[in-house]
Amino acid sequence: DGIPVRPIENTINAPTTNVSNYLDEIIRPIFDKECQNTTIIDGTSLIQALHQYMRKGLFKSTTLFCTFDVRNLYTMLPQEEALNVLVEFLHVHGYTKVKGIPLETIRLLASIVLKENVFVYGKKIYQQVLGGAMGSLFTLTLANIFMWKWHKELVRRQDMTGEYYGRGTLSTSVYHKPVAEPYVVPFTSDHPQHVFENIVQTSLRRAIKYSSAFQSFNDERRYIKSTFLYNGYPSSFIDKTFRNFFSDYISSRSFLPFLDNEKPFLQMPIALSGQPSRQQSQVDTRIATLTTDNDHLIQESDKKQEFTIQENKKPNEFQNKLTIHYAHEDRFNTCKRDMHRIFQETFANTPIIETKLIVGNRNQRNTMEELIRKRPRQAILKNKAKASMINETKKSSL
Template identity: 40%
Template sequence: DDISEKQLLKTISTAPLMNNQQNKYINRLITMREKQAEIWKEQLMLETRIHCKFLPQNFDQLEDFISSIDYLPLNNNQKAIEMKNKRYKIIQEAKRQWLNYFLNIYEIKIQEYEQQYQNEFIKLEPFFLNNNDNITNATTMLSNIKEHINNRINRLKKDIYVKMASFRKIILQNRQRSSSTKNAIGVSTEPYLDLISNPFDKRQWNYLSLGPPYIRVNQSAIRSKYQQETEIKNQHKDIYSKVENHLTEYPHRIPRNNTIFKQYSHHLLDYLNQSYFTPISYKDQLISREQAHILGSIRRTIKKMDLIIRVTDKGNKFYIGSATEFEQKAETFFSDTNAFMELSYNPFNETLAKVIQLLNTLRGKDLIRKWQYEQMMPDRTTCELAHLYFNPKTHKDGIPVRLIENTIHASTTKISKFLDKTLRPIFDDKCKDTTIIDGASLITELSKYNKDNVFAYGKNIYKQTTGGAMGSSLTLTLANIFMAKWQKNIVEEQTKTGEFYGRYIDDIFMTWNRSEEELRKVLDDVNTWHPNIKLDYKIGKSLPFLDVQLTNNNGILSTSVYHKPSAEPYVTPFISDHPRHVFTNIIQTSLARAVRYSSIFEAFNYERRYIKLMLLYNG
């Protein structure tokens, strides 16, 4: 507080140990701390600008340097859109790199002042210790000086924080008034627009920019009482049945007629009623209604203009394009892969009957237990034909699509899950030496050194004739088993020569100490083993694998976090209506990965700045 600070300053200034030389050192120390605080203030101002989406003007000058291309291909809108989006991506990435660079400069300056301060303080110590017989008094004086300087700088930092609040208001006002901001390319993640012009207004676009994981705030608060009561009833039934089933099974085995279930049911219902019907503030009601209105207007725009909105294959953002052109991409996928055949009838009832008949036969012959039978038996009331959808690969030329099959209510889903749960542990145990779980497991290892897939797409019904359904839980395990057999020869060869071999699904990482020509011969030979397995390989002393960059520095392994060029620095926005622990987990997980993957401190620092900027981009 001010009184103790004044008393401390008086103690220092009236001390008999003080002289002019010592005063100069103290003033120099204070000046260094003040300059350091000024640099910190500038850094906070830049971070505030990033958070408010209003960068300094020198960042926007980059758009003038990489100006829009005047030439547009005649009668080729798709090419024009592609060129526009490439320019956007180049400028956006350049701005992000410069922001990381600027933050690095600020941190270096702050560290330099910190080092100077520590050096000067070390020089100050002999003046007190050598010129005073009482070491205790000298040590106390040094402690008082340090406390005085720290108090002074802490006050300065508090003032800076107060000024930042005002600065933030000014920045937001300037952004509202600025005409150039509306057209400026920002650094935050935005939807991929596969159209010549943007059909959405500013509010709609900002809402879409919040991304697929965003949850509207207080959605239930603006629903009718009937809708709320229906939702409460459904949630109560769902939660209660899960808890009851869990507690009545092994190892708890609590009887269903136990009074504790009735008590729990009442408590759960009271909690849900309180959660749903507790009034929210008028401001929160306005925000909820406004967001619902914006979402409704987006849906109307999409319907009116015959657009399609999808989640991108990589990048965790929305893709918005013409529904007709997207349908053509899907048709191109079917014709190019030649892995599907269109059916003239719907085999759903036939497949469901086969599944039920098979399970009844197995149970009747006592080949499966009752609990296994119940786990695999499909629910007739909820079963439906699997649905197909496509995610656009916006990071690739021409924006091809990736097929995803939604099998959550398919008749074979429960069997698929049961088999996957049974087979996966066996596979993991047998192939653990060559299986890579994630980037961390790869670093650790190096340091040691269903057949009937029928689904609906649109109004047509297809059957997959090659491969497995991406979306089925069993497909991954079957693919791993297939690849384990396929890789047997190369694993044996790598083991003989003492080299490393690891695989994550269909991504392979291996070391090699012979000539590159020999390696290419081996890989070209591997590509002849199976008609549907073709390796696209990269050879070098520094390569990315999954989310880790690995470098061989003359026999020393260097590692760092790797971000794919197509990956956006996106996380769930802080204003999303997620449980608050989700955001804590995002930060902790990102920092933990940076620590585990970074072999040198500089690599960790770069990733730490990347994480900070990512959080600023997403509010």
């Protein structure tokens, strides 16, 4: 209808998904390790870096903080240039192979992830020729490596810049984009109870970590409550979750379900500082797995030697356990309790009772998954040129 659109291809469960996941698994730890000094994982790591910057005496009243954003980075990557930067990145950091795979093969696999993405629209098949597909794990890693090439010279110049000693005060708070709508998972949605509790507690934990002043925290706490009220969360549920979160810092006789003075607020960031965020834990785990893999450091002269690697046998964590999952619905709120009761009644006084029963639930498929057609119609996928050639061959043979 004359409205310009830019398609964003989603490759979840697509033919290239497994290749993308594998490349991300073996290359992202390398990026995490080699670029950890120039990568901000989340808001908490940024605040920690700023405090370290202050301790060095580099923070002044004239210090400027500059940010910039590359629009549509993942879907606008120049494919050939990104592949060349990938090989350069691995080569610069001493890799001739990754997990025994030569860099030429790594580049070929990455090319498949980038270029072999097609979609059907209006009975025509289109191929993505710029950038990578959304939902592909390796697209994110490749985009980060591409930016490594871009900011390498900038980082070198920043390291050479001398700064004078000065004093200053760092003030931080939670930032909300002006155009962002105050939406979270609605309370009326079909999710288990603990999901709603975790969402509220995560918001409070972020507010504690990001707020440098008690007043900033109180402002954010009010914003959090109003946001959840807007999304249908009962006030009683919010207050109960608040009280549970602050239980170690407020009196059980307190009428208010939150901190009412600055002293306990100053204690909470200290208690939470020893708890890494989910993103930080993931990065640390990936780097830890990488440090045990030194195959790329073996010299050519040593490659002819034979090594016997004896792997420790890991115990089977699923042994003597029976795990059952069901799609969560509110009408099944007693399902877990009922299944445990039936299991106990049925297998009492039998050897099976020694098996541990684990009953879990999965969330319902969201609207996007329900509406997206993952496979086009058979008629569109049929190669009409070959079909016509076969028909002509049959006619000529007759």
